[in-house]
C-alpha cells in the first residue's frame with residue numbers, strides 16, 4: 001500500500017529530516033508533522049545573545065545547548081547543506097588550527113590539563129606515554145580470538161582486550177563521555193564504534209592490522225555519488241570540524257522553512273501525540289493528540305524518544321515484551337550543559353585548543369580525586385574553535401571567552417541551583433585549567449538541564465534494533481507502515497539522525 005497520508009511524530013532533527021526527504025520522495029502526498037513543544041529542533045538549540053561586562057565591552061554571541069560541531073565525513077549532513085543552500089553560512093575549522101590539534105584530558109587528581117599527543121614524537125615525550133606506548137605495542141603484537149559476527153562487547157571490554165586496562169579507562173571512558181555522555185562499560189562497541197569492530201574482524205583479531213589493511217586498500221568508490229553533494233565536499237577539504245555562523249540550529253531552522261514552503265506539509269507544534277490505534281473501519285491509523293486533535297494516516301514515522309513511543313503504541317500485539325518496550329528500557333543519559341562567558345582578560349583563561357574531557361576516576365580513587373572530578377564530562381573551548389560566531393563592535397574590541405561545561409551522564413550529579421552556582425563552577429574550572437591568574441567572575445552563566453537527552457546504545461543494541469524492525473514489518477498492527485527513526489535506534493550523531501530521515505519510507 002503506497003502512502004496516502006504520512007504522519008511524522010516528533011519535530012527534532014530526525015523528524016524534520018524525515019519530513020524533508022519524504023516530501024521529496026512522495027511529492028504531493030499530505031504529510032503532517034506533530035511536535036509537542038512550540039519550537040522545532042529538539043535537542044538542537046542555538047541562541048544568539050548580547051553580553052556586556054562592567055567595563056562596557058560588548059559582544060553578540062551564539063550559545064549552544066545541544067550539538068555544536070560536526071565532523072565533515074557525515075555525507076547526509078553535507079547533502080542537506082547543499083540542498084538547502086547553507087554553504088555561505090558554514091564556519092569551518094581547518095586540521096592545521098590549534099583548535100583542531102590541541103585536545104586535552106583532565107585526569108582526576110592531576111592538577112591542570114594534559115595534552116593528548118597526536119604524533120609519535122609527542123607520544124614519546126607525553127606524560128601519557130606510560131599508557132599509550134604499552135597500548136600501541138600490545139595492540140600491534142596481540143592477536144585476540146576472532147570475534148563472532150553475532151557477538152557484542154562493551155567499549156570498555158573491547159578496548160581493554162586490545163589496548164589494556166589503563167588505555168580503556170583513560171581514553172575510552174573520556175571519549176565516550178564526550179560523545180555519548182555515557183559509561184563505556186555499558187556502551188556497545190558494535191553500535192557506537194563500528195569501525196573499531198570491523199577493524200578487529202578485518203585484522204583477524206588485531207585492530208592495528210585491520211586499520212593498516214583498510215588504509216592500504218583503494219578507497220571504496222561507494223559514497224559520494226549516492227549523495228547530492230555538488231561543491232560542498234570541496235569546502236570540507238582539510239576541515240576538522242564545522243558549524244554555522246548562527247550555530248547548529250541553522251540546519252533545523254532551514255529544514256522547517258523549507259517544509260513551510262510546501263503546501264502538502266502541515267506542521268503542528270505545541271501538541272503532543274497521545275495514542276495511536278488502527279482504525280476499525282479502514283486500513284488507516286488513528287492518532288489522537290493531547291488537545292483532542294484526531295489525525296488519520298496510512299503511514300507513520302516515529303521520531304520520538306523510544307520511551308514516549310513505548311507508552312503510546314499499543315502493546316497488545318505481542319504476547320512477549322514488545323521490541324519497542326525492550327529498546328525503550330535501555331539507559332539514557334541526562335546532561336547539564338552550562339554555557340559560561342568570561343569578560344576580556346589580559347591572560348588566557350585556557351590554553352588554545354578544542355577543549356578537554358575527563359576520564360572515569362580509578363576504581364580505587366581517593367575522595368580528593370572524586371571531588372576533583374566533580375561530575376564533569378568535559379569542557380569545550382567554544383571561542384577558540386569557532387570565534388567567528390561571536391560578533392564584536394570593531395575588529396580590535398576586547399574578546400570575551402566562552403566555554404561550555406558538560407556535567408552528569410553516568411556520574412552522580414544532581415542538578416540544583418547550588419550545583420551550577422558561579423563560585424562552585426569557578427572552583428572546578430580553576431582546578432582543571434590551572435590558570436596563571438585567578439579566573440574573573442563570568443558575565444554570563446546559562447545552565448540547561450537536559451533530561452534523558454542521549455540514549456545509550458547498550459551492549460546488544462543492534463540485535464534489539466533488528467528485532468524491532470522485524471516486528472514492525474511482520475506484526476499485524478504495523479505491517480511495515482510504522483518506521484522508527486531517531487537517536488534511540490539508529491545512532492545519536494547529527495549525521496546519523498539526518499541519514500535515518502533520508503532512508504525512511506524507502507520500502508513503502
Ligand SMILES: Cc1cc2nc3c(=O)[nH]c(=O)nc-3n(C[C@H](O)[C@H](O)[C@H](O)COP(=O)(O)OP(=O)(O)OC[C@H]3O[C@@H](n4cnc5c(N)ncnc54)[C@H](O)[C@@H]3O)c2cc1C
Nearest residue numbers: 010012013014036042043066067068272273486487493494
Ligand atoms: C548536549 C548534547 C550535545 C550534543 N552534541 C552533539 C555534537 O556535537 N555532534 C553531534 O553529531 N551530535 C550531538 N548530539 C546528538 C544530537 O544532537 C541528537 O542525538 C539529535 O539532535 C537527536 O535528534 P532526534 O530528532 O532523534 O531527537 P530529539 O531531539 O529528542 O527530538 C524528539 C522530538 O520529539 C518531541 N516529542 C517528544 N514527545 C512527543 C510527543 N508525545 N508528541 C510529539 N512530539 C514529541 C520532542 O519535543 C522533540 O522535539 C548532542 C546531543 C546533546 C543532547
